Structures are given as C-alpha cells and as structure tokens.
Amino acid sequence: MYGTSKQSLRKDNILEDDHTDSAATPLAYTQLYAADAMYRVRVWRTIDARTQQNARYFYNKSIDGEDDKRLINIILRAIKEDSVQAFSNVDDRFTTPITFDEAVAGFGGGVDTVAKYDMEGNIAGYQVRARDVAPDSIYKFRLKEEWIFNKRDGKTYVRILGIAPLASYTSSDGYTMENSEHAVFWVYYPDLRKVLVRNNITNPLNISGYVTWEEVFENRLFESTIQKSSLDAENGFNNTPLKADQAEIIQKQLNNLSSKGWIKK
Numbered sequence: 136m137y138g139t140s141k142q143s144l145r146k147d148n149i150l151e152d153d154h155t156d157s158a159a160t161p162l163a164y165t166q167l168y169a170a171d172a173m174y175r176v177r178v179w180r181t182i183d184a185r186t187q188q189n190a191r192y193f194y195n196k197s198i199d200g201e202d203d204k205r206l207i208n209i210i211l212r213a214i215k216e217d218s219v220q221a222f223s224n225v226d227d228r229f230t231t232p233i234t235f236d237e238a239v240a241g242f243g244g245g246v247d248t249v250a251k252y253d254m255e256g257n258i259a260g261y262q263v264r265a266r267d268v269a270p271d272s273i274y275k276f277r278l279k280e281e282w283i284f285n286k287r288d289g290k291t292y293v294r295i296l297g298i299a300p301l302a303s304y305t306s307s308d309g310y311t312m313e314n315s316e317h318a319v320f321w322v323y324y325p326d327l328r329k330v331l332v333r334n335n336i337t338n339p340l341n342i343s344g345y346v347t348w349e350e351v352f353e354n355r356l357f358e359s360t361i362q363k364s365s366l367d368a369e370n371g372f373n374n375t376p377l378k379a380d381q382a383e384i385i386q387k388q389l390n391n392l393s394s395k396g397w398i399k400k
Contacts, residue, residue: 159332159333159347160329160332161328161329161331161332161349164294165285165288165292167283167285167292168287171285171286171287172283172284172285172286173284173285173286174282174283174284174392175281175282175283175365176281176282176283176364176365176366176389176392177279177280177281177364177365178278178279178280178281178282178361178363178364178365178385178389179227179277179278179279179280179361179362179363179364180277180278180280180359180360180361180362181275181276181277181278181301181359181360181362181376182275182276182277182278182357182358182359183274183275183359183360184274184275184276185274186358188357188358189357189358191339192336192339192346192351192356192357193205193206193274193357195336195337195339204334204335204336204348206276206348207273207300209330209331209334209348210298210300210322210327211235211238211239213322213327213330214235214238214322215235218329218330219322219323219326219327219330220232220322220323220326221233221234221235221237221238221320221321221322222320222321222322222323223237223320223321224241224299224317224318224319224320224321227279227297227299227318227321229297229321229323233320237320238319238320241302241319241320242272242273242300242302242319243302243304243305250262272302273300273301273302275300275301275316276298276299276300276301277297277298277299277300277301277318277362278295278297278298278324278359279295279296279297279298279299279321280293280294280295280296281293281294281296282389282392282393284392291392291393293355295324295352296323296324296325297321297322297323297324298321298322298324298327299318299319299320299321299322300318300319300320301316301317301318301319302316302317302319303315303316303317304317324352328349331347331348331349331351331352332347332348332349333347334347334348335347335348336348336351360376360379360382361377361382361385361386362375362376362377362382363375363376363377364377364385366385366388367381367385370384370385370388372385
C-alpha cells in the first residue's frame with residue numbers, strides 16, 4: 136500500500152537526469168503576527184478525490200503504473216519512516232501522537248499476526264500489526280486551514296494547518312454505517328510539506344512535465360467543499376457538515392474578503 140517497489144539494478148529509463156530532487160525544501164512562509172491580522176477565519180473542508188478536477192492528481196500514478204506517488208501512500212510512508220508524526224483523531228489540534236500501526240489500524244482493516252524468526256530460522260515470537268488497506272478505498276481528505284488578512288502588506292494568506300484521511304465505520308458484516316465519516320488520524324501540514332515538495336507526479340496539464348504535491352496544495356489545484364468554519368455562527372448556521380448552499384455562502388464570503396484589492400497567497 137505504501138508505494139514501495141523493488142529497486143531496478145540497471146538504469147531503467149533513457150533520461151540523463153532524474154526529475155526528483157531529494158534535497159528540495161519548501162519555500163519559507165511569510166511570517167504573520169497577531170497584531171497585523173485584521174481578520175482570521177478558520178475553515179474545515181473536504182477533498183473528494185473522485186471528482187474530475189481532483190482525480191487527475193489524487194489518482195495520479197507513475198509512468199510505470201506504480202502507486203508510490205498516491206497522496207495516501209506518501210503520507211503513510213512518511214509516518215512509517217518517522218519523518219512525519221501522526222496524531223490521534225480525538226481532536227484536530229495535534230495533541231495526541233500515535234504510532235504508525237495505530238494510524239493504519241484506524242482504517243478498520245484489522246490486524247495480522249506475523250511470526251518473527253531468529254538467526255537459525257526458528258520462530259522467536261509473534262508480532263501483531265495493522266493490516267494493509269487498499270489505497271483506492273481512501274478517496275477523501277479533510278483539510279484544516281486558516282485565512283488571514285495581513286494589514287502589514289495588504290494581502291490575504293491561506294495556510295493549511297492539518298490534513299486527515301477520511302473513512303466511515305464498517306460493521307463486521309461489511310455494512311457501512313450511515314453518517315459515520317470521520318478523520319482517521321491527523322498530520323500537521325507544515326511537517327508534511329517537507330515530504331510533499333520531494334514527491335512529483337505527472338502534470339495532468341502538461342504530460343511532459345511534473346508538479347509536486349506541495350504545489351498541488353499551495354497553488355490550490357484541488358476542489359473542495361467547506362464542512363464548517365468560524366463564520367458559521369454569524370451566518371446562523373449551526374449544523375455540521377454545512378448544507379451545500381451554506382457552504383457556498385461561506386466560500387463566497389472568503390472569496391469576497393480576498394478580492395477587495397488584496398492578493399491571496
């Protein structure tokens with residue numbers, strides 16, 4: 136599931152270089168300060184990878200058909216290799232770290248008991264680990280973000296704070312429980328940026344080029360639906376998730392805040 140594949144023992148392409156930059160780092164964000172923030176809006180939105188706009192990125196595979204560039208695989212591989220910390224879904228404030236096995240177990244795939252062997256090939260014990268989940272079954276993601284108008288430079292900034300894969304609870308007989316969609320775990324997006332910037336996918340708008348996963352998020356190349364926001368109460372909305380027309384009203388308000396001569400970034 137995590138996009139790992141056996142390494143070729145020969146140069147398996149005709150190019151003289153590799154488009155992957157293993158030393159790439161994200162561009163530093165502009166520092167923002169509370170005294171300069173004329174408004175702040177917190178937004179939670181959902182990305183559905185199955186839409187036409189999103190599918191070309193979220194179901195993007197390598198030229199060999201490998202799944203190693205799928206977003207869910209990149210996230211899980213980063214957690215497994217300890218470059219990114221996963222956090223429990225008890226809240227979305229990144230308060231409770233969890234292990235890789237705990238993160239994967241959250242998908243509801245169950246566990247496998249695997250034998251551990253000593254140097255002589257004898258069983259030395261058993262290890263219980265979370266069972267792999269098919270990447271095609273993970274097609275929704277939750278984003279937590281903040282919109283800030285910075286009076287110091289007169290710009291509106293949109294910053295993603297967290298990202299979570301979504302799943303629904305399933306009964307033992309395979310029945311998906313209604314209205315049970317939830318975040319499986321959270322990762323802190325600024326931590327994940329360091330991984331996303333080093334993972335390229337084929338640019339669906341230019342088949343001879345590439346785009347990094349960080350560019351997909353920073354350039355807002357995805358479409359999404361707002362689930363809730365800090366503007367809900369003043370609009371008289373008290374339900375989560377928001378209805379489609381309510382979500383549209385919130386998005387229009389955000390767009391209006393960003394279009395009054397200010398630059399969204």
